[in-house]
Amino acid sequence: MADFAPADRPNFLARAWDSDIAWSFRHSPLAIVAALVSVLIILAAVLAPWIAPHDPFNPASLNLMDGFTPPMEPNQFTGNLYWLGTDNQGRDVFSTILYGARISLFVGFMAVLFAMVLGITLGLIAGYRGGWIDALLMRVADVQLTFPAILLALLIFGIARGFIPPAMRDAMAIWVLIVAIGLSEWVNYARVVRGATMVEKNKEYVQAARVIGVHPVRILARHILPNVMGPVLVIATIGLALAIIAEATLSFLGVGVPPTQPSLGTLIRIGQGFLFSGEWWILLFPSITLLALALSVNLLGDWLRDALNPRLR
Template sequence: MTSSAFETRLDLWQRIKNSLVYHSFIRNRTAMASAAVLLVFMLVAVTAPVLAPYNPWDQTQFDIMDSELPPLGSVGADSRFLLGTDAMGRDMLSTMLYGTGISIAIGIFATLLQCLIGVSIGLVAGYFGGRLDSFLMRFADIQLSFTTLMVAIIILAVFQATAGLAFYNDFALLVIVLVIGIAEWPQYARTVRACVLAEKKKEYVDAARVIGLKPMTIVYRHILPNTFSPLLVISTVQVANAIITEAALSFLGLGMPITKPSLGSLIRNGFEFIFSGSWWITAFPALILIVLILAINLLGDWLRDVLNPKMYDN
């Protein structure tokens, strides 16, 4: 690393340490705890193949004779399975490690797709206005009139019926990401449009027009960076919403297949056994899901507060 590159990184770190966001973060124990929990979940998701004692996707690594074994410390427990096994004989710890990764992946990629579609539409609608703005926003209003879960249920049910269950199981992750991403883009579009309507009247945009910059250059290079704060707040909420939506779809039998379970499908798979005494099959994944969503929402609340300029208008 050259001295100039090192000095650049050092200068960047100093600016981060002097920023309002950094000082607010280190003084907010809730935000720090939420970020730490979320970081642990992210690391677990990435390192699941290394951390998991067994591979729940490999049918040769579990036995139906080991089904519904309780966690260690309970009567009938097996020392091989720390958190017990599910109805298929899979190690619960391993399935939750893999399932957490799938749930987080669905949340992140679905949110990225929402952001890509919504931001593009919001920028174009807000900057050009007129009939194009009216058309795009009315289309967004129509989209918002249907709940995400309703749209997802219809599309996934039709897809499974037409493409077949075997084909769906192979591409379930991609299909769920596409469905959730396409269903939720109006949230981004409306927010970005409102930001663009405020920004395009400012002097720096007029100056960019005067020097002859193209409209799309102005939109993406100059106006878009000024929408990052609200986008960051929305994204934290939307990641949590996407994970919850996938869990709801899995509970209805339209989410991830049983061979590649997410946290939602693990909860569903164990729900029918909860009254027979095998409570851990549902309880452990449900607890992980609750902690994950809570950490994301608490971090989103902190971001909303610290990035709200009205809090510092005195």
């Protein structure tokens, strides 16, 4: 049989395009729309310094006379026009949404990454070693599951801020928030990885690796971990939406990011204070952005769960 030339072999992009996941994505209009919305918001947030008409966090660029300007209406004093209006400080709402989404996405991605690393590590150890280590970690997980995640994140955030000097609290607020949300979400990763590890460790390829003397850490990293990542990716996608909502909730309650770096949750809290005085746009547009982002990411997670389920193929 003649060998195929390297040019005749399908490249990586061609194989990816012909994969089951790509086929499922192309035939799911809901997933395509959700992906487009997610990518649009993420790109707009990343490119905020180049897209935003104004820098809302630069006091030198603000004019209090522009405050409470309705959307698409010239200000009666300055004549300036803003697409989505301005808030009480004269900040362009469109610009604040772009910059606020950057903070919300950064906190969400970092919190999910932290929860993934912690949950996967503890899940692998519990599932592979078993015994009292497994029992201890799972009892801690069971206890944590009895508390709502947002209350647990609020508790961790409050305790962590108590150990930080007052002069450093604003500078460390975002990182404390990431740790608080991550510690409240690691359980889901740990339980799924533990169950998958308990199944994988009894298979022939793992037993063969043990027989030839492969170190347990190498077995976990190179053999078991790649085979348990499918469910983890699904949880991480849905967990990103939950982390963004958790950050928005904490910021809405006034215990999230500092006022000098407002996220979408902070913008919603500010807008809520002016809702009944007629300035509805200060609350409406950040709320729509948060809803669209969380919903699109959630829909992507639902699609990925179905795409990775062999029973639905």
